[in-house]
Amino acid sequence: MNIPLRLNGPAILALAFAANAIHNHTALGGALGHIPGFYPVVFFIGIGVVLPALALARIVRHEPSAARPLGVALGWRDALAVLAAVAIGAALAARPLGPTIAEPGGVQRVATLFAQLLIASTAEVMLFLGATGVALRTLTGGRHDWRFGLLLVVASSLLFGLFHFTYPAPWNTLANATTVTVVWLAVSTLFAVTRSLVAAVLLDNIMATVGFATRDLTLPLPPAIGLLLVALAVAAFAAAFAWARRAPTAASPSPAPR
Secondary structure: OOHHHHHHHHHHHHHHHHHHHHHHOOHHHHHHHHOOEEEEEEEHHHHHHHHHHHHHHHHHHHHHHHHHOOOOOOOOHHHHHHHHHHHHHHHHHHHHHHHHOOOOOOHHHHHHHHHHHHHHHHHHHHHHHHHHHHHHHHOOOOOOHHHHHHHHHHHHHHHHHHHHHHHHOOOHHHHHHHHHHHHHHHHHHHHHHHHHHHHHHHHHHHHHHHHHHHHHOOOOHHHHHHHHHHHHHHHHHHHHHHHHHHOEEEOOOOOOOO
16 A cells, blocks of 8 residues: 555654554553564564655655755764764763763663664664654745744654653653653754764664663663664665665566567
8 A cells, every 4th residue: 555645744643652552551462562572573674664654765765965954864964963962961861860870880781771772672662753753844835944844843743742651660751751851852853953863773772771870760671682683773764765666667678569
């Protein structure tokens, strides 16, 4: 089924909301969640990375100049954006992470959380900046000026906050949704300024690490598996984007009869 270009972004976001709600609030979702690797592979990589990659590639195929505004044209600006993400993240994380780092094994705990959360942060950025960017670009007629950037910051932050109501307690509270909305304002603003999805993933993951560490939360995912999932996500994104970006090959004309 070929979904119209203008519906790609909204369809992906609707699917993400529905899939996460089913996973966290139904018996079927609970049963599937007990299958090792099911949720990270199907949701984070399949819905969170591959589908946005396909939607972004369709836009770029029709309009190559959209690659940079949508964050899928890697270049030297991404290196500067990553440095900015590290600087901003370090400034925001230094104080709240200080007590954790000072504890025995604190540095290892923070590094473990960073590796475990990276696949989720990658999917979040691809959904709420990638897919949302696709939706807004078609809605605004292809513009990518500062007004588009401002609209993206507001819309993606609100959607990111609302998305947390699809999680179970204690994440699905108004207080938590408000907190993550404010955090996403920083992430989406960095993207609006730099147009670097890589930098946005890094800043998002730093802030997610802060949130988990300061709440003394743990995750069952081994760090090595977390990093492997990220590598798979990057490879899946590259493959899906390259495949969908190729222009359809015109059918070869039949040879003239002799």
